Amino acid sequence: MTEPEPPSVAALSLAETATQPVSKATEQEINPWDVQAAVDEDGNVKEFDYAAISQQWATKLVDDALLERFERVTGHKPHRWLRRRLFFSHRDLELILDTYERGEDFLLYTGRGPSSDAMHIGHTIPFEFTKWLQDVFDVPLVIMLTDDEKFLFKEKLKQHEVYEFSRQNAKDIISMGFDVEKTFIYIDSEFFTSGYNRHFSLNATEFEKLITNNQVRGAFGFHGSTNIGSNAFAAKQCVAAFASSYPFIWGQDIKTYHRSQKLAAMPCLIPCAIDQDPYFRLVRDNCSRMDHPSPKPALLHSKFLTALQGAGGKMSASNPNSAIFMSDTEKQIKKKINNHAFSGGQETLELHREKGGNPDIDVPYQYLSYFEDDDAKLLRLADEYRKGELLSGEMKKECVDMMSQYVKKFQDARSKVTDEVLEEYLRPRKLEWKGNPNPTKPKVEKTEETTQGGPTLDADGKPMTKNAMKKALKMAEVEKKKKEKEAAAAAKQ
Numbered sequence: 001m002t003e004p005e006p007p008s009v010a011a012l013s014l015a016e017t018a019t020q021p022v023s024k025a026t027e028q029e030i031n032p033w034d035v036q037a038a039v040d041e042d043g044n045v046k047e048f049d050y051a052a053i054s055q056q057w058a059t060k061l062v063d064d065a066l067l068e069r070f071e072r073v074t075g076h077k078p079h080r081w082l083r084r085r086l087f088f089s090h091r092d093l094e095l096i097l098d099t100y101e102r103g104e105d106f107l108l109y110t111g112r113g114p115s116s117d118a119m120h121i122g123h124t125i126p127f128e129f130t131k132w133l134q135d136v137f138d139v140p141l142v143i144m145l146t147d148d149e150k151f152l153f154k155e156k157l158k159q160h161e162v163y164e165f166s167r168q169n170a171k172d173i174i175s176m177g178f179d180v181e182k183t184f185i186y187i188d189s190e191f192f193t194s195g196y197n198r199h200f201s202l203n204a205t206e207f208e209k210l211i212t213n214n215q216v217r218g219a220f221g222f223h224g225s226t227n228i229g230s231n232a233f234a235a236k237q238c239v240a241a242f243a244s245s246y247p248f249i250w251g252q253d254i255k256t257y258h259r260s261q262k263l264a265a266m267p268c269l270i271p272c273a274i275d276q277d278p279y280f281r282l283v284r285d286n287c288s289r290m291d292h293p294s295p296k297p298a299l300l301h302s303k304f305l306t307a308l309q310g311a312g313g314k315m316s317a318s319n320p321n322s323a324i325f326m327s328d329t330e331k332q333i334k335k336k337i338n339n340h341a342f343s344g345g346q347e348t349l350e351l352h353r354e355k356g357g358n359p360d361i362d363v364p365y366q367y368l369s370y371f372e373d374d375d376a377k378l379l380r381l382a383d384e385y386r387k388g389e390l391l392s393g394e395m396k397k398e399c400v401d402m403m404s405q406y407v408k409k410f411q412d413a414r415s416k417v418t419d420e421v422l423e424e425y426l427r428p429r430k431l432e433w434k435g436n437p438n439p440t441k442p443k444v445e446k447t448e449e450t451t452q453g454g455p456t457l458d459a460d461g462k463p464m465t466k467n468a469m470k471k472a473l474k475m476a477e478v479e480k481k482k483k484e485k486e487a488a489a490a491a492k493q
Contacts, residue, residue: 050274054301057278060090062093073097086369086370087301087302100439107140110127114169115154117164121323121326122305123172126273127173137436143184147162171422175413180421196428199259202257203245207239215282244292246428265293265295274304306366308342310341321336324403342363357386357390358386364396364399371406
C-alpha cells in the first residue's frame with residue numbers, strides 16, 4: 001500500500017494544492033493532508049467556500065471591528081492581505097491584541113518544510129506577512145525549518161539533500177528582510193543536536209506523553225504503515241509554539257533541567273493557511289495539560305493561492321510552469337504568465353468587449369490582489385475588466401510588471417545573504433526587541449497560583465476545572481465575609 005504523503009505541517013504557508021477535475025459532483029474537502037474544492041454536477045470546479053469552513057471549524061471571521069481595533073491598538077493600517085480578507089479567519093487574535101495593549105511579550109512562530117532548493121511566490125507570502133507582523137508588534141520570532149520532517153515523509157529524499165535545501169531556503173527567508181536582532185531561524189537536525197535544545201526536548205517528551213496514537217492518526221491521517229518517526233514528529237511541531245522551548249532567546253540558563261513557568265505562560269501567534277487549523281487544534285487542545293501550562297496559540301488563517309493554471313492545477317516545485325519561482329528571470333515570468341496563467345476573459349475580443357471578463361477566476365488578477373498595494377487601483381482594474389474595457393492581455397501585462405518587480409527586489413536582497421549572514425540567524429542567542437512602547441492597559445498581576453494566559457492551578461499545581469474554580473472562589477468569599485464579621489465584632493469590644 002502506498003503511503004499518502006502528509007502535508008508539510010511546518011510550512012505554515014499558503015496551500016499549494018488545487019483540485020483535479022472529476023466526473024461527479026463532490027463537496028469541498030479541506031484538511032491538513034488534502035485540499036479539494038467542490039465540483040458541480042457538470043464537473044466544473046467551484047470556488048472554495050471559506051465562510052463554510054470557518055463555520056464548520058468554529059473559527060472567527062476577520063471583520064471590520066477587529067481591523068479597526070488592530071489599527072487603534074498598533075497604530076498601523078492593517079496589511080492589504082487583512083484588508084482584502086486574504087487572511088480571513090482567526091482564533092484568539094483579540095487576545096494577542098490584549099497582550100500587546102498591556103505591553104507584554106508574545107512569540108511569533110512560523111516555519112517551512114524544505115522539499116526543494118527553490119521557493120516560489122506561494123512560499124514567500126506567509127513570510128512576508130510574518131515579517132510585517134514582526135515590524136508592527138516588535139516581538140521575537142522563531143522560524144523552524146523541518147529537514148527531519150521532510151526526510152521522514154519523502155521516501156526518496158536523503159538527509160544530506162534536505163539539509164542543504166534547508167540552508168538555501170533559510171537564505172531565501174532571510175531575503176524577506178527579517179530583523180536579525182529579533183529573529184532566530186533553526187534547522188531541526190542542527191538545533192536538536194546543538195546542546196541548546198534541552199528545554200525543547202523536555203517539552204517534546206512531555207507532550208508526546210499527552211498525545212495518543214489515535215489522536216495523531218486522526219489529525220494527520222496516519223495509519224499502521226506510517227513510520228514511527230512521522231508519528232513522533234508531531235510533538236516537536238507542537239512544542240515549537242511554546243516560548244519555554246527557547247530560554248536562550250530571553251537570556252535564560254539553557255543547562256538547568258527546570259523549564260521556565262513564566263515563559264510557558266507566554267502567548268504565541270501563528271500565521272498559517274486554513275488547512276493547517278486541524279493540526280494546531282492538537283496544540284490548543286493539549287497545551288493546558290503541560291506541567292507548566294501554556295495558553296492556546298492564536299492563529300491567523302489565509303486563503304489559498306492558486307497555481308498559474310487556476311482550478312485543476314497544482315503549484316509544484318517539480319512543474320516549473322505551475323508557479324513563478326523566486327529565481328525566475330523577467331523573461332521567464334512574462335512567458336509563464338502569458339502562456340500558462342488562466343484567464344477570466346472571453347474567447348474572442350468581440351465577446352470580451354461585449355460581456356466583459358471575470359476577475360474572480362482570472363489568475364493574473366488574483367496575483368495582483370496579493371501584490372498590488374493600491375486598493376483603488378485594484379478595484380479599478382476589476383471594474384474595467386468586468387466591463388470589457390480592460391483586455392486579458394492588458395491584465396496579464398499588469399501582472400507581469402508587478403511580479404517582475406517583486407522577484408527582482410527579492411533577488412537583489414538574496415544576493416547579499418552570505419554564509420556568514422546565514423550563520424548569524426542560525427546561532428542560538430539572546431534576541432533584542434522592544435514590544436509596545438505605549439501600553440494602555442495595566443499588566444496582569446501574577447501570583448503563585450496562576451500564570452499569565454494559563455489556567456488556575458490547584459494545591460498540587462494541576463489545572464483546576466471550572467467547577468473547582470467556582471467552588472474555590474465561593475469558599476474564599478465565605479472566608480472573606482467571616483473575617484470581616486470577626487473584625488467588626490472585635491472593633492465593637
